[in-house]
Amino acid sequence: MNRRLLLALVAFALLAVTSGCLGFGTGDVAxxxxxxxxPAEYAWESNATTHIEILESTKFAAVYELNQSEIQLFRRDGFGGRNPLSVEAVRYQYPNGTVVNGTEIRARGGAVRQNRDVTTIALPSDAPPGGGGHLAFTSSGSPKRFSLPTYVEGSYEIVLPPDRSIDAPIIxxxxxxxxxxxxxxxxxxxYWPDEEVGQNVDTISVQFYLERDLYVFAGIFALFGAIGLGGLFYYRRQIEALRKQREEMGLGVQTDDGDDGPPPGMR
Known part of the structure; x- marks a missing residue:
């Protein structure tokens, strides 16, 4: 078999496996x-429809107030497709305050499963008709950036880890x-009120930084500024030395001998 063809087949197989096209990683979540x-206590008492706390471990804990019997969780892959959101520590809180874990959700007629596109969590069959109560789970994110689709409409609250901020522009x-x-x-x-997260908003994202990072950035800018000023000073010194050298050699020195008229042949 042609070596290039073999490499192409291997690359295609790897792409198919990692994208879920061959069905690996589908079915009930373990x-x-x-x-x-x-990793943290869920905020069952939040006043927001969706409450998300970003943890220092880069994980986040999400609590959704549901008015539907199931929810589909995913992340967009940047190419118009979707990948299932990896979830753990799944909990459902009934309106009366009773909390059950993922296995109990299944035992009561619900489901926690995933396919190559989404992770689906279906509420227990004894949940209020049309949904109700709160659903919570934990997932993973990036160290300094959070982005997630708006799975449900309503108000949103995102809590950053301690000593993080969003005040500095760009970062x-x-x-x-x-x-x-x-x-x-x-x-x-x-906190985003209901009217700010409507049908026209499909993603909420936050880019944040550790506050001590500002001192690091300030130090880097100061260092580059000092290097730039030093380079400019050195360049000016070199130009001045070259000018003096030309003067000592009698080059580039202009003298005014008067006006002798036009060149020969043009008088």
Missing amino acids: AERIDAEP GQARPGGYDKSVEDGQVHL
Whole structure:
């Protein structure tokens, strides 16, 4: 078999496996994942429809108030497709306050499964008709950036890890706009009311930084500034030395001998 053809087949196989086209990683999510202990206590009492706390471990804990019997969780891949969101520590809270884990959700007629496009969580069959209560899970994200589709309509609250901020331009921002910002116990809270997260907003994203990073950036800018000034000073010194050298050699020295008229042949 041609070597290039073999390499192409291997590359295609790897692409198919990693994209889920061959069906690997589909089906029920493992019980040990959905029953795992959450890394932080879920904010069941939040006033927001969706409450997301970003943890220092780069994981995030999400709590959704549902008015639907199931939810599909995914991330966009940048090419118009979707990849299933990896979830763990799944919990459902009934309107009366009872909390059950992922295995109990299944035992009561619900589901936690994934295919090559989405992770689907269906509420227990004894949940209120049309949904109700709160669904919580934990997933992973990036160290200094959070981005997730808006799976449900309503208000959103995102809590940053301690000592993080979004105030510095370029390295800090949140989208969409129209949010309220507050600081509670050293953590930044960003809140979007219902009217700011409607049908026209499909993603909420936050880019943040550790506050001590500002001192690092300031030091880097100061260093590059000093290097630039030093280079400019050195360049001017070289130009001045060259000018003096030309003067000593009698080059480039202009003298005024008067006007002797036009050149020969033009008088």
